[in-house]
Amino acid sequence: MSATTPKTRDDLFAFLDELGIAVTTRYHPPVYTVEESKALRDEIPGGHTKNLFLRDKKGRHFLLTVEEDAVVDLKTIHTVIGASGRVSFGKPERLMEYLGVIPGAVTAFGVINDTGNAVTLIFDEALMRHEVINAHPLTNDATTSIATEDMKRFVEATGHALHILKLASEGAT
Template sequence: MPKTEAELSAFLSGLGIETTTRRHPPLFTVADSQALRGEIAGGHTKNLFLKDKKDNVFLVTVEENATVDLKQIHTLIGASGRVSFGKPELLMELLGVVPGAVTVFGLINDTEGRVRVVLDEALMENETINAHPLTNEATTSISRADLLRFVEATGHRPLILKVSA
């Protein structure tokens, strides 16, 4: 069973990581979430759940307005050839979330370490980063340093690369 928002919160607390979470109506797109701008400070994320032809899986997290060249990103992230979006079933299996709720916090569910996480350099310039806490009905704010601590605590080595234009 995928972890719940409460289990994520407990995991973060156990690491000594402080976050703030704001509830809101379900947000399915970046356009939906932009209605909250001004109310939640920091960098807001857009997440790409990608897979290559050898079934390597990538979670690419960028700033919400970032442009990513999907025809070229494979050369930056170490994929075997071009990438495509991973199917919803694989997303649920590995990250425990549904489309519209993809989040870097989903790494808590990838206990086998199958997902390679790529954080965009531009996003990581923000002191505070905002992401869904396993549900698109809330936004959790976390410091950049604590986000990196979280990713590493889930057994992943984050790659920080310039993937956006």
């Protein structure tokens, strides 16, 4: 919740480099939806992410990072993530304020901008079974591939707790 300028993709890469985390980034035209990004699947192996930026009735924010085809039941997910009452999508202004990204570029890497720890990041356990996770590097015109173990190290290095829960419904397609 700082008034500072959000970190850029280059800032993110520098932070990962400082941690000794190697990533691979593929640049592409901007994509705003999972459907648009599926055209890149053959070129980029690993688990591909979908991110839900949510807010509960007490104003707490959650970022759920799941596999791109995962189905998350928004009517019941609050019971899984410990939210107060049902959740709704967070507003774009709050997305920029807390994670430094715009809609369409939401990513687990956004926690690098959440210096006040206002957002609870939760990964779906099915996504974390992949050896590699693919996510936007704070912009939606690139996809960064990071080893799952390194993603865990990144999250902890930002001061966020690592939460891994079963977020997606069975039989998600």
